[in-house]
Amino acid sequence: MAMKDEDEVEAPARAGKVTRRSFLSQVGAAGVVATTAPLVARGSQTVEPVARQADGAEAVDGAVAVTLQVNGTQHKIAVDARTTLLDALRETISLTGTKKGCDHGQCGACTVHVNGRRINSCLTLAVMHEGDAITTIEGLGGPENLHPMQAAFVEHDGYQCGYCTSGQIMSAVALLKEPCGPKDADVKDLMSGNICRCGAYPNIVSAIQQVRQRA
Amino acid sequence: MDAFNYVRATDVGNAVGLGDGKFIAGGTTLLDLMKLDVEGPAKLVDINRIGLDTIERLPDGRLKIGALVRNSDLAYHEVVKAEYSVLSQALLQGASAQLRNMATTGGNLLQRTRCMYFRNTAMACNKRVPGSGCSAIEGDNRTLAILGTSKDCIATNPSDMNVALTALEAVVTIQGKAGPREVKIADFFLLPGKTPHLETVVAPGELITHVTLPAARKGSKQVYLKLRDRASYEFALSSAAIVAEVEGGKFSYIRVALGGVGTKPWRSHEAEAALLHHAAEDASFHRAAAVAVRDARPQTENGIKVELTKRCIAHALTLATKSA
Numbered sequence: 001m002a003m004k005d006e007d008e009v010e011a012p013a014r015a016g017k018v019t020r021r022s023f024l025s026q027v028g029a030a031g032v033v034a035t036t037a038p039l040v041a042r043g044s045q046t047v048e049p050v051a052r053q054a055d056g057a058e059a060v061d062g063a064v065a066v067t068l069q070v071n072g073t074q075h076k077i078a079v080d081a082r083t084t085l086l087d088a089l090r091e092t093i094s095l096t097g098t099k100k101g102c103d104h105g106q107c108g109a110c111t112v113h114v115n116g117r118r119i120n121s122c123l124t125l126a127v128m129h130e131g132d133a134i135t136t137i138e139g140l141g142g143p144e145n146l147h148p149m150q151a152a153f154v155e156h157d158g159y160q161c162g163y164c165t166s167g168q169i170m171s172a173v174a175l176l177k178e179p180c181g182p183k184d185a186d187v188k189d190l191m192s193g194n195i196c197r198c199g200a201y202p203n204i205v206s207a208i209q210q211v212r213q214r215a
Numbered sequence: 216m217d218a219f220n221y222v223r224a225t226d227v228g229n230a231v232g233l234g235d236g237k238f239i240a241g242g243t244t245l246l247d248l249m250k251l252d253v254e255g256p257a258k259l260v261d262i263n264r265i266g267l268d269t270i271e272r273l274p275d276g277r278l279k280i281g282a283l284v285r286n287s288d289l290a291y292h293e294v295v296k297a298e299y300s301v302l303s304q305a306l307l308q309g310a311s312a313q314l315r316n317m318a319t320t321g322g323n324l325l326q327r328t329r330c331m332y333f334r335n336t337a338m339a340c341n342k343r344v345p346g347s348g349c350s351a352i353e354g355d356n357r358t359l360a361i362l363g364t365s366k367d368c369i370a371t372n373p374s375d376m377n378v379a380l381t382a383l384e385a386v387v388t389i390q391g392k393a394g395p396r397e398v399k400i401a402d403f404f405l406l407p408g409k410t411p412h413l414e415t416v417v418a419p420g421e422l423i424t425h426v427t428l429p430a431a432r433k434g435s436k437q438v439y440l441k442l443r444d445r446a447s448y449e450f451a452l453s454s455a456a457i458v459a460e461v462e463g464g465k466f467s468y469i470r471v472a473l474g475g476v477g478t479k480p481w482r483s484h485e486a487e488a489a490l491l492h493h494a495a496e497d498a499s500f501h502r503a504a505a506v507a508v509r510d511a512r513p514q515t516e517n518g519i520k521v522e523l524t525k526r527c528i529a530h531a532l533t534l535a536t537k538s539a
Contacts, residue, residue, distance in 0.1 A: 081221035104247050117316045123246050127221055128261055179291055192447035193311020
């Protein structure tokens with residue numbers, strides 16, 4: 001995408017076979033360029049070192065340069081200051097495992113870890129996370145090396161459509177390190193920020209409890 | 216969302232000097248409202264790197280809480296859990312774990328109402344556009360206020376934390392260009408009256424730097440009871456924060472604050488007067504509950520809150536005193 005910097009980081013391979021994901025990505029990218037071209041053009045000229053005001057604060061106009069450390073990899077990107085962390089992860093860095101549900105902090109589909117703590121990536125700006133260590137579902141584990149929580153979700157069938165699943169798992173992994181009582185009710189309370197419209201809740205709770213009991 | 220100029224503040228003085236925009240900390244209210252076009256600051260001052268993120272016990276026993284302490288850190292802090300448990304309980308019954316990791320003490324004090332007419336730019340709202348009218352009165356107002364309302368606004372303060380801070384008689388430190396000032400929590404929030412767009416005494420450009428709690432009342436029983444449509448992750452229909460001390464079967468100290476029912480976090484001096492020096496028993500609880508809502512003005516859809524609040528207060532007092 002045009003907004004990307006000189007690319008230290010390879011986007012997921014898109015050449016060759018057209019998958020549903022790659023088709024949608026290409027269509028989506030075209031749409032983004034068409035609607036935001038003036039902004040990107042202006043922004044890309046002002047990305048370079050952030051100007052410093054006399055009063056000592058960093059001031060920027062238009063696109064802002066920010067370095068995000070995602071799953072252990074540095075991504076130097078330049079984004080419109082309005083870009084949420086969620087949109088930067090999905091649209092700029094092409095990590096689409098994190099989902100956009102409500103975009104208002106009400107559903108939890110966008111949950112990621114920032115410096116080890118779970119947050120709603122839709123309610124924070126990418127530019128606010130310079131230098132922060134961000135973990136997304138892609139950083140937890142892949143098909144060949146599932147995180148125990150991912151494996152437990154598979155084993156307990158903790159999903160139906162799967163849209164909320166990455167957010168559920170990111171929340172569940174964070175919960176392991178939070179003060180949480182032993183009961184199912186305690187887990188439900190600390191998982192209440194993740195909505196599942198399919199209603200897979202009982203299976204989600206049993207997956208989490210299994211991981212907690214084996215830990 | 217309107218475009219804005221993003222600026223990163225480096226310290227408190229620098230942030231206050233830049234304060235002709237909006238400060239952003241957790242962003243959980245502000246970004247939400249910016250996406251709805253309810254807020255549209257020309258400048259956004261990021262204060263996440265200016266410190267103010269510690270909790271400190273002062274030599275005189277007070278507890279000084281930085282404005283950027285996250286709600287989860289405050290709720291799980293050992294001193295807060297042990298000595299100000301009403302605050303810990305209130306925080307943990309608010310929002311979700313993710314939001315509590317983001318939201319800050321200062322931001323929660325400035326949390327905006329969840330009134331759906333405030334959040335919808337197609338509707339009239341005196342709080343959002345002064346003089347435009349109030350769609351909530353005669354509208355869908357089941358979740359809105361019954362205490363402290365005016366003919367111009369019935370929006371509820373949505374915070375749980377603020378109710379606990381009211382019962383604990385917190386003091387808010389506000390930094391302006393002229394220096395810091397301290398405001399008692401009782402004086403911090405404004406009633407809507409004819410100016411519902413003015414919600415607190417914080418002036419544009421001023422920054423909340425700390426919240427200070429008085430030395431803990433170590434013998435006190437503290438309860439935050441929250442009644443709502445869902446068991447978790449839901450705003451209060453009615454809530455009660457209780458700080459109580461009982462000696463010889465009678466209340467020797469009592470603070471009662473209510474949430475979900477007031478246009479600001481609601482201290483019930485009436486309930487306290489009905490309890491102080493009276494027996495800690497059901498009859499007193501019900502008498503206090505009745506006087507707490509004596510001046511309630513229910514709207515077309517929220518009459519339920521009058522009875523709900525009475526039961527909330529009575530039950531919270533029961534919980535606070537049953538093991539005393």
